Amino acid sequence: MARNDPNADNKRDEALAYVRRQKAQWGTGVSTLCFFYNATGETLFFDGEHSWFGRIYGSYPLIVQNGQWGAFLHVKRTAAASGSMGYVLYRVKGTNDAGYLSSLIGWDNPWNKAGHSNKAFCDVYEDGKIVDNNEIYNAFSTSSRIATVRKMGMWITATIDTINSPLFEAYFNLEEMMLKLELA
Numbered sequence: 596m597a598r599n600d601p602n603a604d605n606k607r608d609e610a611l612a613y614v615r616r617q618k619a620q621w622g623t624g625v626s627t628l629c630f631f632y633n634a635t636g637e638t639l640f641f642d643g644e645h646s647w648f649g650r651i652y653g654s655y656p657l658i659v660q661n662g663q664w665g666a667f668l669h670v671k672r673t674a675a676a677s678g679s680m681g682y683v684l685y686r687v688k689g690t691n692d693a694g695y696l697s698s699l700i701g702w703d704n705p706w707n708k709a710g711h712s713n714k715a716f717c718d719v720y721e722d723g724k725i726v727d728n729n730e731i732y733n734a735f736s737t738s739s740r741i742a743t744v745r746k747m748g749m750w751i752t753a754t755i756d757t758i759n760s761p762l763f764e765a766y767f768n769l770e771e772m773m774l775k776l777e778l779a
Contacts, residue, residue, distance in 0.1 A: 601632045601766070603662070610664035611762075617668040618760060621652050627679040627704045627755070630666035631765035633659045635749075639685040639767060642697050645728050646681035648672070648706075655683055671706065678706040682731060686722065690748040690771045695722040700753050700765040703735045713761050715742040715753040745770060 601607050607630075614628045626649075633639050639659040644651070649671045656665035671677045682701030689696045701716040716738045720726060742753045753765040 601634070601664075606662075606664050607632070610666040614666040614668055617652055617666075621668060621670055624760075625649070625671040625678050625704060625706050626652070626760045627669045627702050627763050628666075628760060629669055629683075629700075629702065629763045629765075630664055631659075631700060631753075631767060632664050633661050633767050635687050635767050635769045636661050637688045637769070639665070639687050639698075642684040642686040643726070644681060644683045645726075645731075647728075647732060648677045649679035649681065651681075659685070669702065669704075676706050679704040680735075682716070684720075684726065685767065687749070687767065687769075690769050693748055696720065696747055696749055697722060697724065697726070698749055698751055698767055699726065699731070700751065700763075700767075701731060701735070702753075702755055702763045703738075704755070704759075704761055704763075708759075713740060713755045713757055714738045715740060715755045715763065715765075717742045717744045717751040717753045717765065719744055719746040719749040719751065721747070 610630045641657045652668040652670045659665040680703045697720040703714040705711040750768040755763045
């Protein structure tokens with residue numbers, strides 16, 4: 596199973612090296628080095644994104660197969676004192692013929708750390724639901740550096756470091772896959 600060894604064949608190391616190369620190409624300033632692992636047993640399909648502060652550098656991975664890592668760099672606005680805050684949605688087939696779900700991972704890396712800290716967020720939505728950006732933005736106010744959601748058969752975890760250009764790491768799992776691992 597994919598979840599048993601996320602670094603099989605050094606895949607995690609390669610994803611991390613890729614996003615660090617992107618950071619080196621982009622340069623200095625607030626940025627978020629994002630990478631995530633697909634341990635769902637299914638394929639993740641890019642389903643949307645939103646940035647409140649900053650922008651994507653390059654592009655988001657469009658398809659991430661089971662057992663693979665996706666990686667991207669989210670950077671501050673050009674020539675502006677801003678942070679990096681946004682989210683990305685991936686569509687995945689749910690369990691027990693539940694159809695598809697939209698799974699969200701989000702990060703908040705503020706430019707001004709005085710009184711503010713980096714935060715992670717994750718959530719799961721029914722396929723086709725229009726995501727309310729204001730609701731997600733407000734949800735960050737109660738989030739922390741570590742986020743977990745178990746909902747509609749999905750199990751997502753996300754963490755973010757405390758520095759100005761932190762690593763944001765997430766894992767997409769189907770709950771039934773995690774339960775099989777616990778029983779094994």
